[in-house]
Amino acid sequence: MQAKETLFADLVQGRAQQFQVPLYQRTYSWTEKQLKQLWTDILEQAELLERGEKASTHFLGSVVLAPSPQNDATFPRWLVVDGQQRLTTLSLALAAIRDHVRATEPGQAERIDEQYLINKWQSGSDHFRLLPTQADRPHFAAHVRGTPTDQSTEGTVTTAYRFFQRKLVEAADATTPQDAFRIEQAITSRLTLVAVTAERGDNVHRIFQSLNNTGLKLSQADLLRNYLFMKLHTRGEQVYETYWLPLQDSLSNEELEQLMWLQLVLDGDDRVRRQDLYAVQQQRFENDGAGEAEIEAYIRELYRRATLFRRLLHPEEEPDASVRAHLRRLDAWQAQVTYPALMLLLDRRERRELDSADTARAMSYIESFLVRRMMCRVPTNNLNRIFQAMPGQLPLDVPVADGLHQLLSADNRFWPDDEELREKIQKAPFYQFGRWHQRKMVLQRLEESYEHPEPVDFASARLTIEHVMPQSAGDEWLRMLDEDAARAEDLHSRLQHTLGNLTLTAVNSELSNHPFERKQDLLRGSHLEMNRRIAATERWGAEEILARADELADRAIELWPAPLHGVGRAERSRDWALAHEVLAALPHGTWTSYGDLAAFLGSGAQAVGSHMAGTPGVVNAYRVLTSEGKVSDGFRWTSEEEGGDVRARLIADGVRFTVHGAADPAQRLSADDLALLVAEDDDRADGEDATQRTPDGGQGEETRATGSSVSSRRTTPPRRWKRSARSSPAGRDSAAGSGTGRVRSRRARS
The missing domain is CATH 1.10.10.10 (Winged helix-like DNA-binding domain superfamily/Winged helix DNA-binding domain)
Incomplete structure (x- = not known):
């Protein structure tokens, strides 16, 4: 390898040549933060040129190049192993300068084009001095040709081009004029690079790894993608266009990384961590002696599973109504921890090992497992381990849905049975466990179980959780409780947060801490069946709260299936x-x-x-x-x-x-x-107590009375x-x- 200091002009101008960004590189990703810093450095160098000062140039970074397999003596082609972000940004800046001066200085615009941006006598993709990776190629080409289309008006490449367009207009302002050609000179002759050039036969992948061995520059998905396409010497372009580009378009980089991790989990690796994804998958390929056929098969499988994974992220894409309903609820629960199990079910269904009805039944067990554990206050710290281990532990001798039911019912899974669920609904302070959206979803499902002929549109309703017997009980409430027990305060403390005392409403500020008679009037006009039933009750004391808890327990037991008996039950300890x-x-x-x-x-x-x-x-x-x-x-x-x-x-x-x-x-x-x-x-x-978020991103509040005034509750609980x-x-x-x-x-x- 050879390393030398150079300038952008010396690197790219001269005879016809091309710098190719390989398929394995991530797409252009500089944001305004990096662009602003670069522009500041450029203007600083332009000012030094204007004053005639010979201060030191600005070091921009390194560029690592290797001979392209498509190289020939008359038209050198170089792979950009590292430094594509810098080269792409500087090229876009020069394209913006060219377009900025084209109307007044057409000859200078043509000069900039031919010196830095194009190979005048080459056609097709060879026309461009810099050839970005395929995902960025159409946008970059449109701006270099000076013919942007509707398809090239979005994305990071266009954002960078427009940034420089805007800055050039600002620089031409009469109050602080900056000559566009001086800015061009600063870019091409005042920003230094260290060009590291590999010889033919050098291990380019090893070079790339040494530049990114900490994993800090690139994500796990970036590193694995780079490895995969470095291995695809002959079929890289076709695999990229057929599978990778659609895959990359359908998922964000973080989602793609999660899918890669899930693929390892589904293949039986129940201990892999996401931060170890690249190293583990690379080692598997190396140990198996994977060639291009195996690499292509892996990417093809990622592409297939991406469609299934998107249904977890976007349940509306699931065609079956029953499965879609379960996916929506699990998405609302924010149950990403269950993704290994859900991907397993969708994958097995696609392989025709179970139908949609059994898939929905299996998902009902997962939903019940989460809901019952939350309602019974089971800690969540082992859920990752439970669901990550599931693909490797699923029984082979029973149907998939039955096997999942059996697996979740095991001794160390702590899935509460009907008896424990009923006990906790009656006694446990439901309002103080789980997350706000989970508590709200439980109440929503219970309301839906009444199958009202005109159900509420929960997606648009601004509903929050209301205590029927308020958290701050006034004298009238305490007198009512005194009818049930000698120590009204203790009874209030035990029952106020239980499920039997909670409901959903869009008018909790009006309900406030009013006596029950006033709340009855408001609840009678509610569209929720559970509120109408509360309003039909003559009083609201301990007996009524416990009776409602028992009714809701019946519905919860019906909604959320119980674990299997004989496999094991939750430990109350x-x-x-x-x-x-x-x-x-x-x-x-x-x-x-x-x-x-x-x-x-x-x-x-x-x-x-x-x-x-x-x-x-x-x-x-x-x-x-x-x-x-x-x-x-x-x-x-x-x-x-x-x-x-x-x-x-x-x-x-x-x-x-x-x-x-x-x-x-x-x-x-x-x-x-x-x-x-x-x-x-x-x-x-x-x-x-935290301000409750509403479906439209707004905030609803449950209020309290302090003397005669009503004040909003604290927005977040203290750490x-x-x-x-x-x-x-x-x-x-x-x-x-x-x-x-x-x-x-x-x-x-x-």
Whole structure:
């Protein structure tokens, strides 16, 4: 190899020659950010020329060239192994200068053309000094010929050309004139390049790899594409035109990379990571001694599966109505984690191993698996492993849909059965788990199950989740709850976020925290059947909420199939893992009660107490107290490493005590506060306290009453727990302003 410093003019002008961007290179991708930087450098050099200063030139970068297989003595052709972005950009800039001066200086325009852009006496593709990769070729050729068409008015090539057109007009402004020919001179003689030229027989692929060995410059899909077309010595053009170009047009680079990864997974590699895609696939080809036929077969298979993959990204392209409905719901759920299983099903259907009805049935198991786990608060951290392993684990001796049902029902899959689903619908705070769009989809599906003769158009309706019994319960609501139990506040805490108390509405700002009689009037006019049923109820207390939860549980069990019995059932102990997680996250100077922790878990206070008493090593177990802020009579240290006076430990942790010996109620964390502690991201545990997004990209709000005013809810849940004000017990409903280091009570939360 030879390396030397050169200028753009010295590299491209002179005798007829051509610089070819190989098929394996990515398309032109410079954006305005890179173009602006280059233009700044060009103007700086133009100003130096104008002042006659002989300052150093600007180093633009390297260009790596190799002799083309089509090379001949009379017309040298070079492969651009690296540097195509620079060469394409500079060529487009010169084309823009040529067109800028054509009307006033036609001779100079012709000179620029013949020196830098075209081979005057060559025809066809040989007419161009620079020949981009096929995807960019029509647009680039149109601008070099000076005859852009409607087809060449979009894309990155055109964007770059127009950028330079615009900048040349700005540079010609009378206030800050810049001569176009001086700008041309700056481009051709003041921007230096290092040209690295390989000899015939050098390993061009090895050169390319050494330039991109970190994978930072190019994506995994870029690197793999480059490798594939470097291997296609004789059939590259045909394979590119027939398969790769349509494939590249149908998917973005990131989507193409995901498809390449899915192809490895479908072939049984259940451990490959996307960031290792290139290395793993290259190694497979090398180990198998893959030649051009095998490489072409791989690209042809990618092309076939791309049509299937697009149906996951764009469910409207799926022809079967039932399968399309499942794909739409899974897309709305944002269930990209299930793509290996969904691609497997679509692939097997195309191979006629199952029909559309069985494909839809199998997808119903996947949907149920996700929905039931979310409703039963099963952590999602192992879903990637479950679905990535599925193609290699699917039983071979049963039909595909039945095999998938069996696989998802296995012991370590934790797919909740009907009994657990019903229990969680009745008791668990549905509003505080999963993501906002998932909770909304569950309610939407339940509404659709009523099969109303005039169903709501959910795609255009601006619906958000509403608490029928509000989160901030006024005196009238508490009096109603007092009819059901002696401790209305505890009952409110346990039931407010359960599914039986939630519905969908487009008028939650009007509903606000009004008494039930006012809400009835508004809900009667709703087009949703679930709201009409709520409005037909005489009162809305614990009995009615639990009755509705039981009705919704019946519908959920009907909508979302259960796992198979005998294969295994979910372990209920995972709820305690969630309890351990939230206790470990308790901030300094806070405590919680058995009732609060139970409400957060959707369990019972007695069960929480029994678990805490019988489970060694639970972090911060001693900071769970009775609702009065006292240490439970049944509390015992569970290991020898622990011990000592509980109150002393609490004081050391910043918990204050009143003169009556109870922990300061201002430092108590409610079930709502606990939910914020374990928020995984801005969607989990937002409880729709976060501003809810609507289908049109707008935002709907659930509101709260503070005194007589209505204020919007916080837009995003905090990443970490924040203390907020809590007024004295006599004035909690006033929700005093934040910043005093106190925790707002449940009643002050909307």
